[in-house]
Amino acid sequence: MEKTQKKIKIKVEKINLFYGTSHALGDINADIYENSITAVIGPSGCGKSTFLRLFNRMNDLIPGVTINGRILLNGENIYAKDTYVVELRKKVGMVFQKPNIFPMSIRDNVIIGPKHHGTKKKQDLDIIVERSLRQAALWDDFKDNLFKPGLSLSPGEQQRLCIARALAVEPEIILFDESCSALDPESTMRIEDLMSELSKKYTIIIVTHNMEQAARVSHMSAFFMIDDDKIGRLVEYRPTGDMFANPKDKRTEDYITGRYG
């Protein structure tokens, strides 16, 4: 599964993040490769979700947050002063921990992004709906029921609808924030299959509590842990196969063998 020769899509450079005065992420450097799946793992509270939310600037919503350092997406710093966050989020889609389908029909959920980004014609939107639902493996089941309320779907289907909704915006990167943690094993499998499929076209970063999941789907793994000062650190970042077979750091080894957390 080693794909380190791939092109660098995102460069994380010396990122430090503070919630008020508490130092949550310290000196993070990492290269994220294009068309690969990068798994972010580590015990609870190590800052892995915060790290993921750096890429679509979701941390900006939290009052009192300070971020130093640079993240280069296609060579451009997304933390530059003149970055338009709304445009950034069109390029970096996100699927959340719990399916957060809006209380509207399946179709309306899918088109909400493109529609309000300026695609108004019904035919164009129809094409987007079909393409996105096909990519999320929902089309065959729901093509005759597009006006069904999104909330009537099962949790696993809802999560795939969230994926379709994110894909409809045609992002380059998709972030998955523990997106399978609320799902049953079968739904989880389907989403993992989807991730693998999608990684051919998109750059994917996932946060997961599930070691097997990281080992199964990801090409690269980033292990986070807090140090003695409670600062979240990137301890080890390597191709997943390597890292799971022989972790270099003692802490990584303890964690992935289950001796910690």
Add this chain to the structure above:
Amino acid sequence: MKKFKENLPGHIFLLLALSSISALALITGFIVVRGAPIITDVGLKDFAFGMSWAPSLEEYGIFPMIIGTVAVSLGAALIGVPIGICCSIFLSEFAPPFITAIFRPAIQLLAGIPSVVYGFWGLIFIVPFIRDYLGGPGLSILAASIILAIMILPTVISISEVSLLALPKQYKEGALALGLTHWQTIRIVMLPAAKSGIVAAVILGIGRAIGETMAVIMIVGNAVAMPESILDPVRTLTTNIGIEMGYATGVHQEALFATGIVLFIVIMILNATAQYIVSSGKQARGKERQKS
């Protein structure tokens, strides 16, 4: 005996709780007993749709007052609801914490101002302003609507704000993550999701406007006539009772009680509707939570 002692506090509280419920029963019963006969005597149709209210001639038609109440309350809603909803959006989504810290208590204070003070202020400022710049006697539907709009603001703002703040934050995050702007997120996702609470806020606000008496008496003109414009004076159902209760006796008094029945029913329907909308909204959200 011991058991009785142990249950004693429960019994006392039950008694006290019953007293508040029995007050409701007593008042309702009294109004109905005193007011119902005249409705049956005059006939519901002539009472509710009669155009003439002249107790000295034994004519008891309250239709102009129903129109007055509707006009004044609708006017209050037209002015107060947009301002109130915008204010709640501002407080829940845009205001920095220090502004919220000033605005919230200030709005609560608005609810604490006695209605006679609102009426007095309206009489001294709003009424002359309307008379001088817009015409008419000044005492008018418009004057009452403006004052009532201010008076319903606290209700509309606080209930809409609570329903916006109660939305699961995943909705907002989900919309923003799709590259929607903050305003698009509010307009397309948050407001529709908070709809039930906001509708309830509007209904309760209108209920408050319908029930308000003192401030309205002072600025609405109280003329029993069909209004032709919003600059005309009207009489509302509440002010009718407020003005005439001092000297009404016999059948006239019964007619006032009957006016009270009409008011009572309207406000009960409004409150029940608001309750229903809120609880059905909660149920829908509860189902979502279960699912996710």
